[in-house]
Amino acid sequence: MSIKEIMKNVNDFFSEHVAPPHKITSVEAMDEGWRVTVEVIEEKEYMKRYAKDEMLGTYDCQLDKEKEVVSFKRLDIRYRSAIGTEQ
Numbered sequence: 580m581s582i583k584e585i586m587k588n589v590n591d592f593f594s595e596h597v598a599p600p601h602k603i604t605s606v607e608a609m610d611e612g613w614r615v616t617v618e619v620i621e622e623k624e625y626m627k628r629y630a631k632d633e634m635l636g637t638y639d640c641q642l643d644k645e646k647e648v649v650s651f652k653r654l655d656i657r658y659r660s661a662i663g664t665e666q
Contacts, residue, residue: 582606585646589615592648593638601635612649613642621656633659 586603593600598619605616621634635658640651 581646585613585615585642588642588646589617589640589648592640593617593619593651597638597651604637612644613646615640615642616654617651620659635659 585606589603590600598621600617601620602618603615604618605614607614617638617640619636619638621636634656636653637655637657638651638653641649643649
């Protein structure tokens with residue numbers, strides 16, 4: 580049940596403060612809590628209005644041992660149709 584609770588807390592936090600998550604791609608236990616990777620569709624309405632491809636933001640989210648979100652940061656932003664990162 581722990582991972583479900585973590586995913587729910589992250590989902591609730593992002594829905595309220597950033598944007599509703601598109602997908603949670605990883606949940607990792609750490610000594611000081613949890614690390615979660617979240618994908619969010621950025622500015623969905625703006626992109627629809629101007630017929631642009633949706634932008635997908637990838638966020639790193641940290642939770643403490645009580646499973647509360649304590650920090651997050653955007654790691655990457657890309658077009659949703661992009662296959663992967665080019666290097």
